[in-house]
Amino acid sequence: MNKLNHDQLLSLEHPFVKIPVEKFRSSLRTSQKHIEKEIGNLTDKISEISKKSVQGSMEPSQVEAALEAIVNRLSTLKRKLKDIRADEVLYSQRTKVRLQHLQDFATIQTLDSDEYARWSRVRLNRIVIDYMLRDGFRGPAALLAKSEHIEDFVDIELFAQSAKVEEALERQSCAECLQWCKENNSNLKKIKSTLEFSLREQEFIELARERRSQEAIAYAKKHLTPWQETHMKEISHVMGLLAFPPETKCHPYKRLYDKSRWNDLIAQFRSNNFALQFFTPEPLLNVTLQAGLSSLKTPMCYQPEHRNANCPVCDPETLGALAMDLPLSHHFNSSIVCRISGQIMNEDNLPMALPNGYVYSYNALTEMASLNDGKVTCPRTGAVFNLTDVKKVFIS
Amino acid sequence: MEQYIKDFDKVLKKQRALETNDPLDRLIAIVNKAKEDIRADPSAANTSLAVLGKSFKSVSNTISEEQKELQSSVTKYSKALDKKFTADAMAAINPHAFDNKEQILRKTIALHYIRQGNFEVGDMFAKAKMFDIVAALKNNDLGPALEWATRHRNELEKRSSTLEYKLHRQRYLQLVESQQTNEAIAYAKQIGYFGTRHKREVQRLMGCLMFIGRIHKSPYADLFAPNASDDIQHMFTRDYCSLIGLSQESPLYVSLTVGTQAMPTMIKMATIMKAKRTEWSQQSELPVEINLTDDTKFHSIFACPVSKEQATEENPPMMMTCGHVICKESLQKLCRGINSHRFKCPYCPQESMASQAKNVYF
Ligand SMILES: [Zn+2]
Numbered sequence: 001m002n003k004l005n006h007d008q009l010l011s012l013e014h015p016f017v018k019i020p021v022e023k024f025r026s027s028l029r030t031s032q033k034h035i036e037k038e039i040g041n042l043t044d045k046i047s048e049i050s051k052k053s054v055q056g057s058m059e060p061s062q063v064e065a066a067l068e069a070i071v072n073r074l075s076t077l078k079r080k081l082k083d084i085r086a087d088e089v090l091y092s093q094r095t096k097v098r099l100q101h102l103q104d105f106a107t108i109q110t111l112d113s114d115e116y117a118r119w120s121r122v123r124l125n126r127i128v129i130d131y132m133l134r135d136g137f138r139g140p141a142a143l144l145a146k147s148e149h150i151e152d153f154v155d156i157e158l159f160a161q162s163a164k165v166e167e168a169l170e171r172q173s174c175a176e177c178l179q180w181c182k183e184n185n186s187n188l189k190k191i192k193s194t195l196e197f198s199l200r201e202q203e204f205i206e207l208a209r210e211r212r213s214q215e216a217i218a219y220a221k222k223h224l225t226p227w228q229e230t231h232m233k234e235i236s237h238v239m240g241l242l243a244f245p246p247e248t249k250c251h252p253y254k255r256l257y258d259k260s261r262w263n264d265l266i267a268q269f270r271s272n273n274f275a276l277q278f279f280t281p282e283p284l285l286n287v288t289l290q291a292g293l294s295s296l297k298t299p300m301c302y303q304p305e306h307r308n309a310n311c312p313v314c315d316p317e318t319l320g321a322l323a324m325d326l327p328l329s330h331h332f333n334s335s336i337v338c339r340i341s342g343q344i345m346n347e348d349n350l351p352m353a354l355p356n357g358y359v360y361s362y363n364a365l366t367e368m369a370s371l372n373d374g375k376v377t378c379p380r381t382g383a384v385f386n387l388t389d390v391k392k393v394f395i396s
Numbered sequence: 397m398e399q400y401i402k403d404f405d406k407v408l409k410k411q412r413a414l415e416t417n418d419p420l421d422r423l424i425a426i427v428n429k430a431k432e433d434i435r436a437d438p439s440a441a442n443t444s445l446a447v448l449g450k451s452f453k454s455v456s457n458t459i460s461e462e463q464k465e466l467q468s469s470v471t472k473y474s475k476a477l478d479k480k481f482t483a484d485a486m487a488a489i490n491p492h493a494f495d496n497k498e499q500i501l502r503k504t505i506a507l508h509y510i511r512q513g514n515f516e517v518g519d520m521f522a523k524a525k526m527f528d529i530v531a532a533l534k535n536n537d538l539g540p541a542l543e544w545a546t547r548h549r550n551e552l553e554k555r556s557s558t559l560e561y562k563l564h565r566q567r568y569l570q571l572v573e574s575q576q577t578n579e580a581i582a583y584a585k586q587i588g589y590f591g592t593r594h595k596r597e598v599q600r601l602m603g604c605l606m607f608i609g610r611i612h613k614s615p616y617a618d619l620f621a622p623n624a625s626d627d628i629q630h631m632f633t634r635d636y637c638s639l640i641g642l643s644q645e646s647p648l649y650v651s652l653t654v655g656t657q658a659m660p661t662m663i664k665m666a667t668i669m670k671a672k673r674t675e676w677s678q679q680s681e682l683p684v685e686i687n688l689t690d691d692t693k694f695h696s697i698f699a700c701p702v703s704k705e706q707a708t709e710e711n712p713p714m715m716m717t718c719g720h721v722i723c724k725e726s727l728q729k730l731c732r733g734i735n736s737h738r739f740k741c742p743y744c745p746q747e748s749m750a751s752q753a754k755n756v757y758f
Contacts (some may be wrong), residue, residue, distance in 0.1 A: 005660065006397075008483070008659075008660035009656065009659075009660065010397065010480070010481065010658070011480070011481050011482050011483035011660070012481070012555070012656075012659055012660070013481050014477065014478070014481035014482075014484075016481075016754075017477055018474065018477050018478075018481070021473060021474045021477060022474060023525055024470055025467065025470045025471060025474055028463070028466060028467045028470060029467060031463070032460075032463050032464070032467060034404065035419070035420075035459065035463065036460060037461070038422070039456045039459070039460075042423075042452070043449075043452060043453060043456060044655045045572055046445070046448060046449050046452055047449055049445060049661055050442070050445040050446060050448075050449050053441050053442055053445055054442050056498065060435075060438035060439075060441040061438075062435050062538065063445065064431055064435060065436055065440055067430060067431040067434070067448075068431065070427050071424055071427050071428060071431070071464070074420055074423055074424045075420075077420060078418070078420045078421075078424075081420070088411065089411075092407070092408055092411055095404060096401075096404060096405075096408060099397075099400060099401050099404055100401065102397055103397050103398065103401055106397045106398075111657070111689055112689065112691070120649070120652075120653045120656065121649065123652070123656060124508075124648070124649055124652050124653070127652070128508075128648075131501075131505070132505075135498075135502075139590055140517050143517050144509070144514065144517045144534050147514055147517065148514075156564055157629055186486055187424065195526070197496065256726075280485060280486055281486055282486060282489050282491050284485055285501075285652070286489060286491075286493075286494055287475055287485050287486065287489040287655075287658060287659070288485075288652050288655035289501075289648075289651055289652060289655055289756075290489065290490060290493055290494075290655070290677065291488060291654075291655040291656075291658040291659050291662040292650075292651035292652055292653070292655025292656070292658060293655070293656040294658075294662075294677075294682055294686075295653055295654050295655070295658040295682075295686035296650075296651065296688070296689065296692065296694070298694075298695045298697065299708075300695040300697070306695065308694040308695060309567075310645065310650075310694055311694030312647035312648070312650050312651045313651075314694070315647060317500075318500055318503060318504040318507070318647065319504055319647050319651055321497060321500050321503060321646070322494060322500055322504070324494075325493055325677075326493060326677060327676065327677065327678075327679040327680060327681050327682045327683045328682065329681075329682055329685075329686060330682045330683065330684065330686075330706075331697045331699050331706055332682050332685050332699055332704050333685070333697075333699055334696075334697055334698045334699045334701075335667055335688075335693050335696070335697050336696045336697075336698065336758050337693055337694065337695060337696045337758075339696075339758075344690045346694060349645070351758075353715060353719075353754075353756055357715070357754050357755045357757055358642075358756075358757045359756050359757060361682075361757050367493065380757070384521065391719060392719050393691045393715060393719055393721060394718070394719045394720045394721065394743065394744075395698070395701075395721055396701040396720065396743050
């Protein structure tokens with residue numbers, strides 16, 4: 001029971017390693033692109049110089065100057081690459097540190113060891129930070145990462161750019177998000193994203209809202225027609241807006257004019273952004289919490305007389321409320337908890353029944369009796385009995 | 397896992413090789429070389445340029461290959477990760493289970509960090525009454541905490557908490573340390589209330605008055621522990637949590653630790669159920685048993701050893717005269733519905749009647 005299943009738990013850690021590796025990869029790709037482009041240009045340049053020199057249209061001194069210019073361009077490229085190289089190092093190191101953290105986990109033996117508790121706490125902080133970042137709380141997330149010394153285990157800076165795009169969408173501006181689409185064009189195509197079309201639609205809707213029909217038509221020609229093969233139906237819907245004012249109650253135009261579409265855009269951007277960066281679509285905190293709460297939830301949690309202050313689900317204000325709609329746990333095996341001491345009753349600490357049928361642990365009852373002249377009080381009924389009257393209970 | 401680390405180290409080695417032997421430096425070097433050759437012998441400019449053209453091409457090809465090789469090894473590595481870390485956590489999520497409960501979740505997180513002593517994080521994340529007191533403590537202002545502790549003196553004493561005494565003591569020591577002699581003497585009265593319970597220490601505290609001004613070189617220097625303020629904060633939050641009925645261990649920590657252990661089973665279950673077009677989170681009860689460690693069992697669960705069903709109010713656990721417990725329905729089956737019928741316990745040789753069986757309460 002207390003043995004750890006490493007492989008199962010490790011297999012949950014895909015994003016933890018995948019995210020930095022993919023960032024590493026994309027920085028490499030960027031530097032590669034820069035290098036190939038500039039070096040290609042310079043190769044051409046050198047053969048051009050060579051040709052001119054052979055033809056005699058370039059003096060050796062001019063050749064020297066031209067070569068000097070090439071050296072300068074190479075130096076400029078080198079400076080440009082410095083930042084990208086720094087990213088490469090950052091993400092490769094981050095990958096390494098995370099792999100090491102998982103390796104440390106693989107050496108932990110049991111669930112009740114201090115090492116596991118520590119690892120568990122780090123995991124909690126990791127997924128809470130992820131939750132905070134998605135929730136827009138970058139300040140507390142950064143503070144927490146710093147105070148727990150786990151900056152390398154979280155990806156705070158990756159949320160900085162996306163926050164800017166989201167803020168712009170909140171201000172009802174598509175420009176930043178369109179720019180983001182452009183930068184990530186090829187990857188968005190891979191996940192069959194329709195975000196760009198939704199943004200174009202929205203910009204058109206805003207023109208229609210202001211009744212700037214001429215501009216709207218020009219916009220549609222330029223930005224909507226490229227999508228006609230796949231989105232003809234949507235395009236004809238928005239074009240219809242030109243005939244209907246923003247106050248219309250007519251379907252589907254009322255829905256198209258609805259400002260809540262901006263929230264949908266934010267949601268669409270988020271899910272695209274998460275997919276591109278290998279973040280899970282929903283926070284890991286939620287799914288882990290759901291699994292944990294359901295595993296802990298019993299019918300007793302919602303009966304005040306059975307409340308256990310140590311049980312997370314028993315708190316109606318916090319986790320009990322979160323667990324409300326989740327399934328109850330299910331058990332084929334009994335486990336009996338002493339209501340006096342909170343200890344598990346088993347062969348080492350037998351369950352004992354008082355004459356009134358209430359069951360407590362041997363340890364708790366004998367301790368109570370030793371302080372009260374051999375008498376025990378049932379905490380749930382107030383009845384008093386002699387310890388000699390209690391009876392062993394057998395739970396098979 | 398070890399193999400994955402080794403494989404990544406190979407990638408890192410390639411990266412480092414590229415870093416130390418910057419490809420652009422190599423290109424710069426050969427262009428500079430050509431330039432110098434031409435300066436030294438302008439008549440051979442064409443030859444030098446031809447050499448440059450060739451070597452520039454060959455070096456840039458090498459660079460491109462090295463770069464590509466590193467890139468493809470990272471790509472390969474990234475793909476290999478997908479094979480190792482296969483669990484799709486999202487298989488087990490119900491994206492709507494926490495709808496409209498964001499505030500509750502935030503509050504739970506905030507409370508967790510408060511108990512951990514990371515008040516700043518908790519404070520920034522949510523606001524609660526306790527935060528102000530803790531913030532004051534952080535600024536060495538004991539006032540609000542003292543006010544709270546005095547108001548809850550009876551409850552604290554019932555828990556044999558020494559919080560109030562510790563707070564007064566700290567206030568008094570602050571006065572001694574800042575050499576406010578008269579104030580310290582006046583404050584000593586506050587400590588008098590605790591005189592009987594902390595007799596020896598109270599005597600030492602009064603002794604401090606003799607050494608005002610050079611207290612850190614006195615026999616009482618040990619009273620001024622450097623982390624006394626942290627200890628008081630910890631004590632305050634612990635007592636505060638206990639008084640308002642918060643648990644010993646952070647509920648968020650317990651839930652997430654249990655959740656992490658349960659995830660693999662949950663994912664498997666959710667995937668099977670999805671194939672049958674059902675959702676685990678929509679069930680009233682989990683279809684599988686999730687084993688809990690002893691320290692996360694908070695309620696007695698009685699599963700009848702005969703029927704394997706969990707006891708309910710309608711089907712309560714019954715103890716036979718031999719001490720073995722089964723559920724009422726199983727008992728009825730064993731005696732074939734006749735309360736005076738004698739039957740053998742399924743777990744021991746003893747015979748008894750259903751009428752002799754007794755309700756037990758766990
Ligand atoms: Zn409970």
